[in-house]
Amino acid sequence: MSDETATASAGDTLTVRDNRTGTEYDVPILDGTVRAADLGKIRVAEDEPGLAVYDPGFVNTASCRSAVTFIDGDEGVLEYRGYPIEQLAENSDYLEVAYLLIHGHLPSRDEYEAWVHEITYHTFVHENVKTFMQGFRYDAHPMGMLLASVGGLSTFYPEGRNISDPDNRHMQMVRLIAKMPTLGAFAFRHAQGKPYVYPDNELSYTANFLAMLFKMSERKFVADERLIKALEVLFILHADHEQNCSTNAVRSVGSSQVDPYSAVAAGIGALFGPLHGGANEAVLRMLRRIGTIDKIPEFIEGVKAGNEKLMGFGHRVYKNYDPRAKIIKKACDDVFEVTGVNPLLTIALELEKIALEDEYFVSRKLYPNVDFYSGLIYEALSFPPEMFTVLFAIPRTSGWLAQWSELVDDPEQKIARPKQIYTGDRTLEFEAREKRWT
Numbered sequence: 001m002s003d004e005t006a007t008a009s010a011g012d013t014l015t016v017r018d019n020r021t022g023t024e025y026d027v028p029i030l031d032g033t034v035r036a037a038d039l040g041k042i043r044v045a046e047d048e049p050g051l052a053v054y055d056p057g058f059v060n061t062a063s064c065r066s067a068v069t070f071i072d073g074d075e076g077v078l079e080y081r082g083y084p085i086e087q088l089a090e091n092s093d094y095l096e097v098a099y100l101l102i103h104g105h106l107p108s109r110d111e112y113e114a115w116v117h118e119i120t121y122h123t124f125v126h127e128n129v130k131t132f133m134q135g136f137r138y139d140a141h142p143m144g145m146l147l148a149s150v151g152g153l154s155t156f157y158p159e160g161r162n163i164s165d166p167d168n169r170h171m172q173m174v175r176l177i178a179k180m181p182t183l184g185a186f187a188f189r190h191a192q193g194k195p196y197v198y199p200d201n202e203l204s205y206t207a208n209f210l211a212m213l214f215k216m217s218e219r220k221f222v223a224d225e226r227l228i229k230a231l232e233v234l235f236i237l238h239a240d241h242e243q244n245c246s247t248n249a250v251r252s253v254g255s256s257q258v259d260p261y262s263a264v265a266a267g268i269g270a271l272f273g274p275l276h277g278g279a280n281e282a283v284l285r286m287l288r289r290i291g292t293i294d295k296i297p298e299f300i301e302g303v304k305a306g307n308e309k310l311m312g313f314g315h316r317v318y319k320n321y322d323p324r325a326k327i328i329k330k331a332c333d334d335v336f337e338v339t340g341v342n343p344l345l346t347i348a349l350e351l352e353k354i355a356l357e358d359e360y361f362v363s364r365k366l367y368p369n370v371d372f373y374s375g376l377i378y379e380a381l382s383f384p385p386e387m388f389t390v391l392f393a394i395p396r397t398s399g400w401l402a403q404w405s406e407l408v409d410d411p412e413q414k415i416a417r418p419k420q421i422y423t424g425d426r427t428l429e430f431e432a433r434e435k436r437w438t
């Protein structure tokens with residue numbers, strides 16, 4: 001059995017009897033899991049393949065050991081490096097949380113100041129990146145532009161492929177965290193046919209992002225402090241979420257030892273999907289489609305009939321209220337104090353109230369997730385729905401990189417290459433076209 005058995009206590013085993021052979025196996029249980037490799041030793045004959053585990057979507061499969069983020073889905077708990085998300089959202093800022101995720105501890109004053117300085121002075125991108133982005137059609141989806149430009153950054157920093165050098169890894173992670181807001185803002189301005197706005201290094205990370213998005217002819221654009229604070233909270237809440245679909249994509253692509261730009265581009269692609277990060281955009285379109293409160297019952301019946309999903313509800317892990325949704329709901333009030341209440345909020349609140357009382361949703365433990373309310377804030381901040389997932393990808397970059405860095409340093413990790421259950425034909429005879437096409 002694997003060398004992990006050395007640390008599992010004697011009682012922590014599974015005795016499996018293979019009724020095909022009558023043989024019994026003691027399989028070690030470690031950290032609530034059994035190793036698939038140990039199950040692979042269960043076979044009918046020496047020259048037969050051993051057992052594998054079939055788990056579409058990895059619903060019940062651990063792919064790695066990680067110390068970055070802890071989630072307790074039943075209790076609605078989320079902690080970054082052991083710190084409860086509520087405390088970080090209340091007391092920290094995004095760059096400090098990004099430092100915590102990547103380095104594993106909160107920074108000292110010197111570490112924080114050095115980190116902020118490094119990120120601030122790497123916000124610019126090569127002019128060729130701007131030219132590249134200007135080549136997109138006027139109506140290009142900003143997530144497609146972000147995906148392509150982040151992947152393209154790997155060609156500007158070829159040294160990023162040297163992933164075994166920690167100092168080099170650090171530099172590439174600084175560049176990615178620093179440049180994501182610039183690329184996101186460029187994509188936003190592109191869609192509006194407005195000139196791209198260069199970073200203002202005198203502003204904080206989120207204030208600079210808002211300036212690159214909304215600055216027009218004024219000499220300096222400084223957003224309302226309440227909006228800057230709300231965006232800091234949203235960025236903190238979206239920074240990481242253990243092995244979600246896009247992090248799994250970053251780890252899977254990263255397991256080939258490719259550079260971090262290419263791995264993060266894969267994460268952006270996964271996040272784009274409507275079941276994942278694209279849900280916040282889908283929520284807003286859903287609320288707009290419902291239109292008025294009296295249409296909610298008919299919409300809910302459609303969901304229960306299986307015609308569509310209630311976007312922004314449900315989660316693979318949370319079978320309780322997503323703690324982030326609670327915090328975002330509170331942030332709505334702060335933002336609406338500046339922008340005025342988003343009229344769709346009334347529909348969202350009523351939809352949530354009805355769903356939380358309806359057996360269909362209660363029995364499936366479907367609660368609002370992080371995407372249910374975030375779209376309302378983004379719309380109130382004058383972002384079009386296409387930008388919502390970009391606003392998710394920017395902060396999630398620090399989580400993706402923390403997980404990627406952990407993967408690179410993990411001696412247990414190998415290139416991702418799952419098995420399959422083959423269902424196709426076998427050993428067919430190829431027939432020449434002349435015969436086949438008669």
Ligand code: SDX
Pocket residue numbers: 240241243244245274275276277279303308309310311312313314315316317364366369370371
């Ligand atoms: C994010 O993984 C992460 O951590 C992701 C994320 C992060 O920070 O990275 O938290 C961010 O992606 C949040 C999720 C955003 N997506 C949505 O809001 C889209 C709507 N939600 C669903 O598509 C769904 O809930 C998932 C994809 C989020 C989770 O799906 P699961 O765990 O695979 O559950 P499932 O699809 O097997 O559903 C179980 C049952 C099914 O009903 P039955 O077949 O048993 O009758 O619940 C139903 C589903 O049909 N169901 C829903 C539903 N979500 C699940 N029914 C109606 N509306 C929904 N939203």
